[in-house]
Amino acid sequence: MVVIGAGYDGITAVLRLAKLLRGHADYQVHLVDRNLFLLLKTQLHEAAVLKTEVTIPIDRLIRNRNISFHLAEVSRIGPDERTVFLQSDSLPFEYLVAALGSQTNFYGIPGLQEHAFTLETLSGARHIHDHIARLCARASSEPDEARRIDLLRFVIGGGGLSGVEFAAEFADHSVHCTRNNHINLEEFEIILVEAGSRIMPNLAESLSTPVEKKLREKRVKVLTQTRILDQTADSVTLSPGGVVKTETLVWTGGIRITDLFRESGMKIGKLGRIMVDEYLRAESYPFIYAIGDDALAMNHFTGNPVPTAAQFALQQGRLVAENIFANVTGGKRRPYFPTVWGEVVSLGRHLAVGWRFLSQKRSPSSVSWGVF
Numbered sequence: 001m002v003v004i005g006a007g008y009d010g011i012t013a014v015l016r017l018a019k020l021l022r023g024h025a026d027y028q029v030h031l032v033d034r035n036l037f038l039l040l041k042t043q044l045h046e047a048a049v050l051k052t053e054v055t056i057p058i059d060r061l062i063r064n065r066n067i068s069f070h071l072a073e074v075s076r077i078g079p080d081e082r083t084v085f086l087q088s089d090s091l092p093f094e095y096l097v098a099a100l101g102s103q104t105n106f107y108g109i110p111g112l113q114e115h116a117f118t119l120e121t122l123s124g125a126r127h128i129h130d131h132i133a134r135l136c137a138r139a140s141s142e143p144d145e146a147r148r149i150d151l152l153r154f155v156i157g158g159g160g161l162s163g164v165e166f167a168a169e170f171a172d173h174s175v176h177c178t179r180n181n182h183i184n185l186e187e188f189e190i191i192l193v194e195a196g197s198r199i200m201p202n203l204a205e206s207l208s209t210p211v212e213k214k215l216r217e218k219r220v221k222v223l224t225q226t227r228i229l230d231q232t233a234d235s236v237t238l239s240p241g242g243v244v245k246t247e248t249l250v251w252t253g254g255i256r257i258t259d260l261f262r263e264s265g266m267k268i269g270k271l272g273r274i275m276v277d278e279y280l281r282a283e284s285y286p287f288i289y290a291i292g293d294d295a296l297a298m299n300h301f302t303g304n305p306v307p308t309a310a311q312f313a314l315q316q317g318r319l320v321a322e323n324i325f326a327n328v329t330g331g332k333r334r335p336y337f338p339t340v341w342g343e344v345v346s347l348g349r350h351l352a353v354g355w356r357f358l359s360q361k362r363s364p365s366s367v368s369w370g371v372f
């Protein structure tokens with residue numbers, strides 16, 4: 001069994017598989033990732049602002065389990081050869097779990113790939129942190145007011161969950177950053193740009209309205225129905241809005257999936273996600289399971305694709321481990337039905353807004369709305 005990708009779902013799958021296959025000495029579980037750690041992606045916005053610890057070493061997670069970890073980049077998947085190719089190695093598999101997650105999509109917007117900061121990796125978050133610290137320091141010794149104001153203008157592209165959470169965390173931090181560097185807080189400007197008619201278009205409208213209000217209270221300028229047309233080293237062009245002077249655009253406006261799956265001949269849907277059946281098996285390849293951001297899993301209640309979110313990734317990781325175990329032991333596979341545990345948006349250090357199920361029954365009456 002080979003699991004590629006040690007994100008939330010890959011780690012869940014591998015731990016569950018190792019547990020289920022205990023006592024089946026003929027099966028070995030392999031895990032491949034390019035990093036030595038599990039990255040807690042949902043907390044990256046905190047790392048970008050506060051440099052908090054957002055990783056857990058993989059060796060600590062798989063200690064004392066029957067799991068072989070391979071630190072390597074997956075360079076090709078050969079479904080017909082039933083082999084995963086790494087840079088200088090290859091791993092044959094009986095079952096494969098594809099859990100390589102997603103990466104930033106720049107949608108071909110001129111200048112973005114060259115100049116924008118992104119919030120998808122640990123190094124991306126650290127770059128943002130160091131860049132903010134540098135700009136605050138430069139602004140504190142900049143005598144020209146107009147120049148100082150330009151240095152302290154920060155644009156966030158994309159008003160989805162990650163852009164919103166970053167904006168709120170950053171707004172809280174701006175108070176400390178300006179105080180520590182003897183800068184006037186009024187000169188600090190955070191602009192959140194969203195192309196749609198409201199922020200967080202994938203979440204309930206009843207959630208985005210209070211969140212937008214809280215952001216404005218934190219002095220974040222929210223621009224909806226506004227597109228980023230291009231970026232240079234010291235400006236971005238908005239439509240409507242024109243040229244905005246800034247050295248900082250944090251782009252959280254979209255994701256895409258690696259091309260490895262398309263190149264391997266798997267059937268691909270929207271965003272490059274792998275088309276899967278009800279058991280999360282890749283179409284035409286019943287021995288390959290896809291989970292997390294990589295899988296175009298359907299919610300059979302709503303008829304819509306399951307969103308890319310950590311809560312679904314975790315559920316899928318557990319299910320595919322159990323379905324693979326059912327395959328090898330002659331058991332019955334279970335179809336995938338997503339469970340929504342809730343929607344919570346973190347808004348800085350001391351505030352989160354959302355709803356969550358309070359009881360196991362998950363009836364509408366067990367839903368709690370509010371500020372946590």
Ligand SMILES: Cc1cc2nc3c(=O)[nH]c(=O)nc-3n(C[C@H](O)[C@H](O)[C@H](O)COP(=O)(O)OP(=O)(O)OC[C@H]3O[C@@H](n4cnc5c(N)ncnc54)[C@H](O)[C@@H]3O)c2cc1C
Pocket residue numbers: 004005006007008009010032033034035037038039041042043044045072073074075099100101102119120161162165258291292293294308309310311312313344
């Ligand atoms: C800033 C931010 C905030 C978010 N907030 C929330 C939230 O509040 N709630 C929520 O539900 N979701 C949130 N999400 C989305 C959530 O993080 C993702 O849906 C989730 O991480 C997907 O899990 P995954 O395991 O599919 O992918 P990932 O977590 O991306 O894991 C993929 C793994 O594959 C590895 N990998 C990739 N390519 C290769 C390769 N070629 N070779 C070897 N290894 C490779 C990577 O190193 C990584 O370890 C957020 C995302 C971001 C970026």
